[in-house]
Amino acid sequence: MNKIFAFIKKDFMLKKSYRFAFLWGIFSSIFSFLIFYFIDLLMDKRITAFLAPYGINYFSYVFLGVIIFNFSGAGPGSISQKVYEEKICGSLEEILILKENLFLFLLSASIYNFILSLGEALVYLSAGFIFFKIDFSSVNITSMIIIMFFSFFSFSALGILSSVFVLLFKRGNPLAFLLSSAEGFLGGAYFPAAVLPFGLYKLSYIFPVYWSIRASQKAFYSGASFLDIWPELSILFLFSVFLFPASFFLFGLALNKAKIKGSLNQY
């Protein structure tokens, strides 16, 4: 526990040095929400056929969708960015000398990013409540906590898998780019995936963020209980149970390869 706490404390101390970038990131996201808000106004805030299952207008949908999507990419999913930063600093080699630190490093990175993203999400939700008049009256907090719990492991797994590329190929991280682009388009963040033609709609199923957004929309706006979102939760559970351990195993293999190449501190 001491080591996990040390990792997280170190990351927060480093983040303090980049306060402006952090605040700018939040400001940019809120600005994006404004764009979606006015697009929704343009459409008279109608609930279209594709939004009817959720019972909400477009802005309400995209507001939560983008928060969850940001959470997946900038939160636990940004572990690859953390690995890259440690490489540049020259500290990755020192951190991963001891095998026991591998698990702790990845877990701490996941937890740290989760905490940061949760903080950002709370800021956005507050802005949604105060400025955009998002309706919070039906939120099922218990369901949301369970969704976030399984999403954490699923998104972290993808983040760790993405960082395998950083270890092996130094700079090029095609997986992160592909994941981010594909998830953005197919994940249901910006529009319900049902809008997509039949074939593409099915592709959405392979992304954890799709199930997370689908479950969250129901729990947030319709007060869906654990049983109501059981299909989505079971998929997220499967992603967590299989992907999370697999990602650690693959990272361990990649670390071995990098130590043989002597490339841990190269970028």
Added chain:
Amino acid sequence: MELKGISKSFKAPVISELSASFDRGFHVLFGLNGCGKTTLLKIISGRILPDKGEISADPKNVSSIFPNSCFYPQLTIRQNLEFFLTLRNKFLFEEEMKKIAEKIGADIKELDKKTEIVSSGNLVKAGLIKMFIEDCDVFLIDEVLSSLDESSFSKTMEMLSEKSKYKTIILVSHQKDKYRLNNAVFWEMKEGKVFKYE
């Protein structure tokens, strides 16, 4: 510490079937630039894996300091020490840190400065403090002592001499003459192997 049949190649062979026994004491390793001294130290410390061979030392029992500091520029020396020592299951006790800093001629005031504004010599001292607090059975020092001023160098050598009575210390340096008074064992690295140098 025993090395048996260590081999390492990076496109071309760097270390070839290297076997050596480093007893407790002070060892100075020298050789031409690019002959593999740093690679050997990184293998012993666990930062790089050899292609072949065995090392009797466990990376848990090896402390090392290399020219490129691993410290985070945005954190102070003290914050860096706290973090990296925790990774080694060690705690940073104020009194112990101050005692070691005094012994090697480090200015305590430098410890609360961010490493990005600290001089290279003081960064080396920070790395030495870390190494002495870790207090492992094997110390590896890669060419960094040349950054120290004369007084700090003498003090550090005094401390290393004391430690060498019960630890294995391997120091890479091109300046053999500086260490002749310390009962050092000299090793020359060439053609991928190490040879005792008389």
